[in-house]
Amino acid sequence: MTSLMxxxxxxxxxxxxxxxxxxxxxxxxxxxxxxxxxxxxIPADIDMILVLTDFINHNLTTVLKKKAMEQDVPVCYAKRSWCSIYKAIGQCEAGCPMIKK
Structure with a gap:
């Protein structure tokens, strides 16, 4: 089971x-x-974080990135279009073998 925030x-x-x-x-x-x-x-059961960059507080992005690194959770960045999200998740999964579909 894969969880996404x-x-x-x-x-x-x-x-x-x-x-x-x-x-x-x-x-x-x-x-x-x-x-x-x-x-x-960040909840302990989260496997990956997707940040929608066109709808987020800049300071939150910085804090979130730091917390994700501390918990060893990969972070993907995308715009709120499905094409951008699909591409970002694909690149994140390719670079992180612990994420499984």
Whole structure:
């Protein structure tokens, strides 16, 4: 089972369904607009983080990257288009053999 945390964007539309079709069983979405999100921790069961770069607080991106490195969780960056997300996840999975579909 692969879990994914998406950070950014208010609404995801059909993105979660497409991610499920790719093999992600547990998808957690967190809006990246509010500054209080900086204090939120990355859940222990998360296998990968997807940051939607066009809908996120810049400071949150910096803090999230640091926390992900401490927990050894790979981070992918993409715009909120399915093409960009698909490409970013593919590159992240290729570079990280511990992620399995």
């Amino acid at each position: 998406i950070v950014g964007a208010d609404h995801l539309g059909s993105i979660p369904k497409k991610l499920e079709d790719m093999g992600f069983a547990n998808i957690l979405h967190i809006s990246g607009r509010k500054t209080k999100m900086v204090k939120r921790e």
